[in-house]
Amino acid sequence: MLIDLTRTISEDLPRVSLEPFKTTARDGWNTSIYHLYSHCGTHMDAPWHFDCGETFIDEAPLETCLGTADIVRLPDTSPREVLTVAHLGPLAETFTPGNHLLLNTNWSRQFGETLYEKELPRIGPDLAHWCVENRVKILGVEPPSVADVTNAEELIRIHRILLSGGVTIVEGLINLDIIPGDRCFFAALPLKIHRGDGCPCRAFASTTPLGTTLNPGAER
Template identity: 40%
Template sequence: MLDLSKYIVHDLTHTLSDKIAGFSEKSACTMSVEGWNAKTLTIYSHAGTHMDAPFHFEVNEITIDQIRPDQLMGRAWVLDVPVTKPSQLIHLEDVEKQVVSVEIGDSLLFRTNWSSNYEQANYKTELPRLSKELSEWCVEKQIKMIGVEPLSVADVGNLAEVTEIHQLLLGGGITIIEGVAGLDKIIAPVVYLIALPLKIGHGDGAPARVIALEEKA
């Protein structure tokens, strides 16, 4: 049995609200009328903190509901990547000293502090993104999951780039988690990552609740 008292539990998930694109809500029932409170939600499949399925870019027919829970948890390394300019490319050399102990099947969380721009215009337009070289290394290393703070691993304004990087990673068996938050609260270089998306039938992706277990010193 997992003893959670030995861990700091970090919530790496943004709160879905009307402040972000792709999410809206309206009252469906109220305590005073129906006897309970309930809302009708409209959610874009890649709103907020979310996960991509291979079908998102049609690298294969695997949809979000077909990804087993055991594929969505495991050891993850928190990599520090200082962002010094808009639309910065993250190269392997930027993290190579931090990945020397990474093993096949591990996951990676890229800490850029970009989540601080979550409600700003540049969150989408100037996001730091993964280079092709780094993406290829992740595939060769058989990384299980990649988590990034921006809403995408690639420039969403560049269809060729966003398609190439997503197809490379998803086609290489890597699960992509985008819109991660709260990495700044983690101190240890390694955590146990759990990322569980909504189980949407035939889904190309889904909002996810993402947590990290950091072992207490």
């Protein structure tokens, strides 16, 4: 089963404009011009976003963008709560280096509310360092940021710990709560934008091996 984890890009998102350019009535076909904030909706951060080396979104290795993910369920997460290593429970000791880590806080349900961005739960320094030490490939979260967007010092610090340490960040995920179990195949595929600091991405999960999902008749 494939589960879409991506928020639809629309003008409901900040700093997004979708303009018709040609129409079938006037021109014979439909095209549009999209103006998108590089970190709108479900998106991936490149190290260049916080000046953590000259690695841009178009240089994101494909092998980084997909793989096995462990899911931590934190449905009772409070606004502005700082997430620590303790929130990982037993996974803090059993995590397989090189896996992705997805934090299911149900914060995506707050989309459209003021607190969605201003009071988001965030990654604490100890958890950020743990992700680096345990070689988390992608850290995926539901809020639009891993850190307090109203606190520049915290915002810079947490992003730099993760991005400088080789942890790719994907923010703005949805539907983590409907993934069954605590492990899945996860992928987040950004557009290949030259020297991009980040980019909206298409994120999804699969509960079965991907080849089997795409071709149900394939032999197992």
